[in-house]
Amino acid sequence: MSNAARKNSSDCALDVVRAYVDHDADAVQEALADLHAGGRIEVYAVLSGLLRSTISIMELTGRRWRLDELVRHSDEIATTAPPHYEFAMAEATRAWARGDDSAMRALSGQDLLGAVHMTAVGVAALGLALWGRAGLLDVLREFDRSVTELIDDQLSGA
Template identity: 70%
Template sequence: MSDAPQRTCRDRALSVVRGYAHKDAAAVQEALAGLDASGWIEVYALLTGLLRSTISIMELAGRHWKLDDLVRRSDDIATAAPPHYEFAMAEAARAWAVGDESAMRALSCRDVPGAVHMTAVGIAVLGLTLWGKAGFLDVIEEFDAAADALANDPAPGV
């Protein structure tokens, strides 16, 4: 039995986003290594929530992106993805940038690992656009600390 601490699905979700933010293919692969089917689904659920939060913050802040910048950044970050997902992510980013979410939904329904990669790339693209690299990595750390506090502290009055 290993003395290494068990990595939670939240740890893995945040690690894959960090890997994409750094454009580090090895970190992306390591973050997701050894996941079983339920682990992939949980990581996807966590990333989907983080993506919705990131989009909401951009909207509340009134931040907008140029479509060509979004696609270019997505193409750049997706180079850290497993090669068999890189092209699919580029196509889905282009479709999403013009308001067509069908490509993203289609991938998530038939290939959860592909949806995990696509969602993590999307979070990295939007987070880097919103906060820059250092700021985005700080936001990820703050999110992790807040999630730890919620998970480890009983609810008020309990």
């Protein structure tokens, strides 16, 4: 059994975002290796929650991104993605930054693995634009800690 098979959906989601932050194409592939359709759905759900949380943190703190910075991060990060997703992700990020969610919905509705990659790139690009690398990695650690506590509480019946 590979390490990827033993990881839960939250681990895979955070690993793929970290891999994108580090521009590590091998780690991106490894984070999502051996995921069956159900696992992809779970990872996509975790990433979607992380994206919503990132946006909520941004709104609560009043932090805003600069459009040029968000697009630059997205373009840089997308080069780490599998080649057949790179252009679609860069274009989807530009559309989302302009307030047009249709490009993101179109890709996610057609290709679940593409939606996973696109959402991970979105979290990484937005986090880097808002907080820089160190700040984003801190947010990811806190998200991981919070999810772990919630799972542990649920398992213990608390």
